[in-house]
Amino acid sequence: MGAQGIRCAASTDKDILMTSISSFLRLAPAPLFQELLARYKIDIPADIDWTAPNATLVRLLRPVINELPPSRRGRLLGAVDRVCAMSKEAGVTSIYSVTSAGHHLDALSSEVGRSLWLYLNRPEEFDHAYGVRQMDHRRGGRNWTAFPGPAGAAIPRTGPAMERFKEEMKAIFDTERVHVDIFDRHRPSFADEDHALIQLAIYREGRPDDLLEFNAEEELQTRSIRPVLEAAMTYEAESGMIEVVGGDRPTRAEVARLFSRELLDHELSRVSLQFRTFDLSVLGSKHGFPTDPEDRIESVHVMLLRLMPLDIAGERITIEAMRGAHGRSGTLQRSGSAPARR
Secondary structure: OOOOOOOOOOOOOHHHHHHHHHHHHHHOOHHHHHHHHHHOOOOOOOOOOOOOOHHHHHHHHHHHHHOOOHHHHHHHHHHHHHHHHOOOHHHHHHHHHHOOOHHHHHOOOOHHHHHHHHHHHOHHHHHHHHHHHHHHHHOOOOOEEEEEOOOOOOOOOOOHHHHHHHHHHHHHHOOOOEEEEEEEEEEOOOOOOOEEEEEEEEEEEOOOEEEEEEOOOOOEEEEEEOOEEEEEEEEEOOOOEEEEEOOOHHHHHHHHHHHHHHHOOOOOOOOOOOOOEEOOHHHHOOOOOOOOHHHOOOOOOOOEEEEOOOOOOOOOEEEEOOOOOOOHHHHHHHHOOOOEEO
């Protein structure tokens, strides 16, 4: 299923907002966008014909939205940006990994429409999908660590074990408030069936932070807030793999040990997975991509290569040639000239 992404920018600038709305109306069903405006209590003239062409709707909506206070425009654009982000390939994959409304989404005509429908009708699933996207985007990066846990364990969603886990998390992060959101999802596999996962979104209250803001008299004043910080982790029962994203490496190890001890009833035997070496020497030479004349293909460039061991589930390495780089094939060859580690 191809993702029909649109360009969005996080700003309260009126022109950027209308550009985002124009993109929305081009790909999303107008009734869903009308519902979005109603959700944010934006009064729209009753005589607007929502069956009109995109250009007409944008022209009619522009003065209404431009007259909104900046804070309300900002909230609307925030919603547009979130839905927009989830309409791209990674977001669509994340949506289908958590939703139970796949058949309904399939009937919609665009990825923007699917993302917007879920945002409006299944907000909890949308939030879960957003967390999946964030988790998988950071997977394999410097804020990610994987640990070998026990296979086949059942995680208690409530009860004394979960309460002990939350209390210990408060001690680890030195905070008084922790919320844990736990849900089922799956991760696509290119070798066999998708792998079932359980994901935990861990929200904690951060240290106090003073922010400057304008008051009603347009004078500067200081307001103290405690930001909410998020970490995430997944557990794959089939392999026992525990993955943690967020914080530094020692904190991730402590969270994984706590998770395994309290929720899996198992003491981790190793701190983290050992590095696996991949031999990519085959990428040191050029490879041809023969095509048939009737395909009308002039040239082929490899932009992304994903490698997975056939005998081990849940491991892969991705090599990507960045868009606009000179000598795309050469970029991949240089990446493969020495063994890669993960």
